[in-house]
Amino acid sequence: xxxxxxxxxxxxxxxxxxxxxxxxxxxxxxxxxxxxxxxxxxxxxxxxxxxxxxxxxxxxxxxxxxxxxxxxxxxxxxxxxxxxxxxxxxxxxxxxxxxxxxxxxxxxxxxxxxxxxxxxxxxxxxxxxxxxxxxxxxxxxxxxxxxxxxxxxxxxxxxxxxxxxxxxxxxxxxxxxxxxxxxxxxxxxxxxxxxxxxxxxxxxxxxxxx
Amino acid sequence: xxxxxxxxxxxxxxxxxxxxxxxxxxxxxxxxxxxxxxxxxxxxxxxxxxxxxxxxxxxxxxxxxxxxxxxxxxxxxxxxxxxxxxxxxxxxxxxxxxxxxxxxxxxxxxxxxxxxxxxxxxxxxxxxxxxxxxxxxxxxxxxxxxxxxxxxxxxxxxxxxxxxxxxxxxxxxxxxxxxxxxxxxxxxxxxxxxxxxxxxxxxxxxxxxx
Amino acid sequence: xxxxxxxxxxxxxxxxxxxxxxxxxxxxxxxxxxxxxxxxxxxxxxxxxxxxxxxxxxxxxxxxxxxxxxxxxxxxxxxxxxxxxxxxxxxxxxxxxxxxxxxxxxxxxxxxxxxxxxxxxxxxxxxxxxxxxxxxxxxxxxxxxxxxxxxxxxxxxxxxxxxxxxxxxxxxxxxxxxxxxxxxxxxxxxxxxxxxxxxxxxxxxxxxxx
Amino acid sequence: xxxxxxxxxxxxxxxxxxxxxxxxxxxxxxxxxxxxxxxxxxxxxxxxxxxxxxxxxxxxxxxxxxxxxxxxxxxxxxxxxxxxxxxxxxxxxxxxxxxxxxxxxxxxxxxxxxxxxxxxxxxxxxxxxxxxxxxxxxxxxxxxxxxxxxxxxxxxxxxxxxxxxxxxxxxxxxxxxxxxxxxxxxxxxxxxxxxxxxxxxxxxxxxxxx
DNA sequence: CATGAATGAGCTTTCATTCAT
DNA sequence: AATGAATGAAAGCTCATTCAT
Numbered sequence: 001x002x003x004x005x006x007x008x009x010x011x012x013x014x015x016x017x018x019x020x021x022x023x024x025x026x027x028x029x030x031x032x033x034x035x036x037x038x039x040x041x042x043x044x045x046x047x048x049x050x051x052x053x054x055x056x057x058x059x060x061x062x063x064x065x066x067x068x069x070x071x072x073x074x075x076x077x078x079x080x081x082x083x084x085x086x087x088x089x090x091x092x093x094x095x096x097x098x099x100x101x102x103x104x105x106x107x108x109x110x111x112x113x114x115x116x117x118x119x120x121x122x123x124x125x126x127x128x129x130x131x132x133x134x135x136x137x138x139x140x141x142x143x144x145x146x147x148x149x150x151x152x153x154x155x156x157x158x159x160x161x162x163x164x165x166x167x168x169x170x171x172x173x174x175x176x177x178x179x180x181x182x183x184x185x186x187x188x189x190x191x192x193x194x195x196x197x198x199x200x201x202x203x204x205x206x207x208x209x210x
Numbered sequence: 211x212x213x214x215x216x217x218x219x220x221x222x223x224x225x226x227x228x229x230x231x232x233x234x235x236x237x238x239x240x241x242x243x244x245x246x247x248x249x250x251x252x253x254x255x256x257x258x259x260x261x262x263x264x265x266x267x268x269x270x271x272x273x274x275x276x277x278x279x280x281x282x283x284x285x286x287x288x289x290x291x292x293x294x295x296x297x298x299x300x301x302x303x304x305x306x307x308x309x310x311x312x313x314x315x316x317x318x319x320x321x322x323x324x325x326x327x328x329x330x331x332x333x334x335x336x337x338x339x340x341x342x343x344x345x346x347x348x349x350x351x352x353x354x355x356x357x358x359x360x361x362x363x364x365x366x367x368x369x370x371x372x373x374x375x376x377x378x379x380x381x382x383x384x385x386x387x388x389x390x391x392x393x394x395x396x397x398x399x400x401x402x403x404x405x406x407x408x409x410x411x412x413x414x415x416x417x418x419x420x
Numbered sequence: 421x422x423x424x425x426x427x428x429x430x431x432x433x434x435x436x437x438x439x440x441x442x443x444x445x446x447x448x449x450x451x452x453x454x455x456x457x458x459x460x461x462x463x464x465x466x467x468x469x470x471x472x473x474x475x476x477x478x479x480x481x482x483x484x485x486x487x488x489x490x491x492x493x494x495x496x497x498x499x500x501x502x503x504x505x506x507x508x509x510x511x512x513x514x515x516x517x518x519x520x521x522x523x524x525x526x527x528x529x530x531x532x533x534x535x536x537x538x539x540x541x542x543x544x545x546x547x548x549x550x551x552x553x554x555x556x557x558x559x560x561x562x563x564x565x566x567x568x569x570x571x572x573x574x575x576x577x578x579x580x581x582x583x584x585x586x587x588x589x590x591x592x593x594x595x596x597x598x599x600x601x602x603x604x605x606x607x608x609x610x611x612x613x614x615x616x617x618x619x620x621x622x623x624x625x626x627x628x629x630x
Numbered sequence: 631x632x633x634x635x636x637x638x639x640x641x642x643x644x645x646x647x648x649x650x651x652x653x654x655x656x657x658x659x660x661x662x663x664x665x666x667x668x669x670x671x672x673x674x675x676x677x678x679x680x681x682x683x684x685x686x687x688x689x690x691x692x693x694x695x696x697x698x699x700x701x702x703x704x705x706x707x708x709x710x711x712x713x714x715x716x717x718x719x720x721x722x723x724x725x726x727x728x729x730x731x732x733x734x735x736x737x738x739x740x741x742x743x744x745x746x747x748x749x750x751x752x753x754x755x756x757x758x759x760x761x762x763x764x765x766x767x768x769x770x771x772x773x774x775x776x777x778x779x780x781x782x783x784x785x786x787x788x789x790x791x792x793x794x795x796x797x798x799x800x801x802x803x804x805x806x807x808x809x810x811x812x813x814x815x816x817x818x819x820x821x822x823x824x825x826x827x828x829x830x831x832x833x834x835x836x837x838x839x840x
Numbered sequence: 841c842a843t844g845a846a847t848g849a850g851c852t853t854t855c856a857t858t859c860a861t
Numbered sequence: 862a863a864t865g866a867a868t869g870a871a872a873g874c875t876c877a878t879t880c881a882t
Contacts (some may be wrong), residue, residue: 022319024234028877038843049877109232109319149385153375153393160374161367168366183363191401238852248868253853442739444654448856458864469856529652529739573795573813580794581787588786603783611821658873668847673874
């Protein structure tokens with residue numbers, strides 16, 4: 001069997017094992033056994049557990065970014081971009097639960113150098129969402145400028161909500177990617193719109209019944 | 211030194227160690243050393259690594275719920291309850307980063323029986339938020355009823371956004387609990403309000419520029 | 421509580437624990453707990469696990485020898501002495517299964533210095549049986565003298581048979597001490613008698629149908 | 631070195647170590663060191679201390695049964711079968727003192743699941759002896775039938791006597807297997823013969839001088 | 841392209857034993 | 862007469878990693 005194919009098999013097995021057991025609890029024995037090869041071959045191709053895990057993180061990061069990117073129409077309005085991006089995101093996490101577990105749970109839980117690796121990807125997604133919010137802000141030019149930190153916080157909130165909904169959608173039978181995306185759009189978009197319009201919730205005057 | 215105090219010290223050390231290293235990577239040696247006692251004493255008092263971790267999860271869960279509960283005025287309107295609850299939540303996670311790491315990251319990452327333990331607490335918080343959304347829905351009685359699953363998804367999104375913002379606030383210097391809470395209220399409340407009013411974002415007719 | 425009484429309680433608990441678990445598997449914790457006292461008290465009174473076990477062996481040895489001795493009429497004929505001694509032996513082992521387990525199983529299994537301790541007692545019993553056989557030999561003075569080693573072997577066989585029957589009687593419901601003793605007398609006595617009479621089993625000419 | 635041979639070496643070392651020290655006191659370190667390999671290799675091949683001990687018991691059981699079986703002529707008269715079986719038994723235990731210690735002492739002393747394992751083998755031997763006694767009873771058809779329990783007791787006594795003589799022969803220099811077997815035959819056979827003939831020792835009328 | 845054989849280092853856990861009171 | 866607090870030492874077991882082929 002050619003090396004490239006073997007490596008792919010190994011990464012597949014590693015993603016499943018790391019995703020289900022975690023970095024520490026996963027054993028190289030189990031990974032080798034899942035592939036049906038001997039452990040030395042795994043070491044020959046992928047050098048060490050740490051490198052293997054890092055490679056998994058990188059591969060799954062790239063796959064996630066590629067999936068989301070493929071789902072987005074570059075020139076479309078911001079809310080359309082967000083919508084299609086979210087649908088792609090939820091579809092991808094639903095199809096790759098172990099890969100998503102590696103990125104969202106395991107990599108961030110097991111310290112350096114893994115956390116840094118996945119943080120890069122997450123920051124890229126947050127930056128993309130930040131850009132969408134800024135773009136909206138420019139489109140609705142009547143609005144007062146949002147401070148950088150506000151935008152950053154909003155993007156974090158949106159991405160966190162998406163992550164939470166991804167887990168919820170995977171656990172709840174029958175929730176489709178579109179449904180999860182719709183839930184998030186309904187939840188988020190009006191809030192963003194109001195912010196653009198300069199309306200804010202405050203302790204004194206509450207927006208809803210104000 | 212009396213047993214009760216030693217046990218508290220041990221739990222403190224355990225929360226720090228588990229929070230920073232993860233369940234598997236944390237060693238009983240390190241925990242004992244942090245307390246300044248020998249390992250057998252840790253086992254004498256807390257029985258096993260698994261029980262110790264479970265005890266940490268339980269203690270931190272109770273502390274978190276207690277902090278949020280203490281921050282909420284029971285009779286207040288839903289948005290006020292959400293606001294004060296969020297401030298309490300962000301304040302607590304900021305003051306107890308390791309406890310929060312144990313709950314949010316480690317416990318959910320290391321499989322059963324730990325995940326079940328923390329899921330109970332998270333489900334309780336989600337249920338509380340669900341209740342707030344339902345209460346809002348009743349207050350704005352003009353609105354059509356939201357389906358159960360919609361409410362559940364919204365609550366998941368809100369809790370996920372809060373979790374994400376907690377991490378962000380802890381990493382970003384100078385972000386206070388009130389600021390994090392305000393970001394989330396602004397993000398979320400108008401969206402909820404629109405939903406109550408029967409307005410939804412759809413692919414065809416977009417709310418924002420509609 | 422007076423020391424003597426406490427020591428007796430401790431020995432009782434130790435005999436039960438050692439008898440059931442073995443020397444290594446028995447823990448001082450368990451023994452102390454069975455008595456309902458703290459471990460330091462056990463050490464204060466009995467010094468160490470090794471001394472405690474040795475004390476158990478000695479106490480149970482003495483109790484066994486005392487029971488058998490009490491069952492024997494000194495002036496009686498050899499077979500009568502054997503009979504009453506066996507009945508006493510089987511009765512004692514049935515009433516003190518843990519003590520018997522300490523002597524027969526545990527002490528001989530766990531090396532020096534314990535094996536030596538119990539060997540002394542067993543050798544005394546073997547010597548006593550040897551004496552009975554010699555006495556019989558003198559009574560039946562028509563017989564040719566038995567070699568020392570022959571007598572020693574016979575005594576070993578008899579004692580081993582008794583030990584085996586003790587275990588069998590304890591495991592088999594409804595087997596009384598008298599029944600066990602009768603089985604052994606029937607098994608052994610005629611063989612001894614024939615030996616006294618100079619008749620031996622040989623490969624060529626078999627006694628039974630000879 | 632090929633695995634099969636290493637495993638044999640390990641079992642040899644384990645039998646020696648367990649036989650001399652007992653199950654609990656034997657350490658995997660010592661066993662590994664005796665073989666001249668590292669501990670992990672022992673675990674890789676034999677899984678655990680418990681499995682290793684069980685494997686030792688089984689191997690030694692089979693070896694013992696094989697030795698005795700090989701020594702017996704199937705069609706021969708009962709006393710001849712007993713004689714040759716005993717010679718084989720004493721020869722085997724003399725050649726394998728550690729294996730015999732594992733079976734006779736250690737396995738029966740350290741509770742389940744080991745006791746059950748060796749009990750199976752011992753019961754098989756007892757059953758074989760029981761068969762011999764029954765066969766004798768049939769050959770001497772003039773005798774009244776012996777009750778099942780009587781036969782069982784006799785077989786236990788005979789096997790116990792053999793076990794005791796095995797230890798004695800191993801400790802006493804110069805006692806051959808044939809000599810030990812002769813001692814036991816002389817001791818036992820006449821007793822059995824008398825029983826077949828319906829003569830029993832009783833408290834009142836003693837056979838010997840009757 | 842691939843593996844059988846092997847290990848150093850580290851982990852959780854247990855236990856006999858002591859000290860201060 | 863008695864104990865709560867504490868530990869040094871060792872055991873069973875696992876795992877990432879390598880060497881020789």
